[in-house]
Amino acid sequence: MIKVHHLNHSRSLRILWLLEELGVDYEVIRYARDAKTNLAPPELLKIHPLGKSPVIEIDGQTVTESGAIVEVLCALHGPHMVPEAGTPAHWQHLELIHFAEGSVMTPILLNLYVGLLGEAGAPLHPRIQAELKNHFDHMERVLRPSGHFVLDDLSAADIMLSFPASVIKRLGRQDTYPRLSAFLEMIESRPAYQRALKAGGGA
Numbered sequence: 007m008i009k010v011h012h013l014n015h016s017r018s019l020r021i022l023w024l025l026e027e028l029g030v031d032y033e034v035i036r037y038a039r040d041a042k043t044n045l046a047p048p049e050l051l052k053i054h055p056l057g058k059s060p061v062i063e064i065d066g067q068t069v070t071e072s073g074a075i076v077e078v079l080c081a082l083h084g085p086h087m088v089p090e091a092g093t094p095a096h097w098q099h100l101e102l103i104h105f106a107e108g109s110v111m112t113p114i115l116l117n118l119y120v121g122l123l124g125e126a127g128a129p130l131h132p133r134i135q136a137e138l139k140n141h142f143d144h145m146e147r148v149l150r151p152s153g154h155f156v157l158d159d160l161s162a163a164d165i166m167l168s169f170p171a172s173v174i175k176r177l178g179r180q181d182t183y184p185r186l187s188a189f190l191e192m193i194e195s196r197p198a199y200q201r202a203l204k205a206g207g208g209a
């Protein structure tokens with residue numbers, strides 16, 4: 007049985023959602039963020055030295071990094087969620103899987119942390135806002151008329167990009183990004199996503 011170490015309000019919801027879409031049995035171990043710091047509790051350090059979520063345990067091995075976890079789960083249980091290897095759609099899919107953690111999360115996290123500095127962070131705001139716009143504009147542009155990022159059905163790239171897309175809503179920028187807003191509505195309407203939310207304790 008696959009174990010998922012899930013932190014509330016975090017990227018690990020993507021893993022629960024993927025498992026629900028794949029119809030794979032799994033066990034969720036829930037962790038709550040510290041009410042003051044919003045950080046993960048120290049119990050997660052016992053699972054992996056980084057102390058972050060998501061983490062899965064599968065066949066006696068611990069795997070971290072959302073992108074890697076998604077690839078492992080799709081290889082084992084969901085080849086239909088990844089375009090055929092060696093095709094241009096596959097290369098684009100790979101690019102977006104990496105973009106989701108390796109690129110767009112940088113301005114998102116900078117915005118969050120530098121925002122905590124108040125006025126002291128002001129010199130950095132124009133660059134951070136420009137980079138947020140750059141990355142969100144790219145996502146809006148790449149999203150296909152079908153409402154998916156690659157080909158015309160749900161893929162692992164849609165699952166990975168659901169987290170950065172959700173930040174658009176948190177920042178109140180839905181009007182600027184109508185395609186991404188429709189993408190978020192599509193996600194929320196999926197029964198598997200709703201089951202994942204429930205499995206994660208509502209977040």
Ligand SMILES: N[C@@H](CCC(=O)N[C@@H](CS)C(=O)NCC(=O)O)C(=O)O
Pocket residue numbers: 013015016017018044045046047057058059060070071072073107
């Ligand atoms: N690149 C990693 C990021 C993992 C990560 O930073 N997770 C956040 C949740 S969104 C976390 O555990 N934060 C709690 C903390 O840093 O204390 C992945 O995609 O899995």
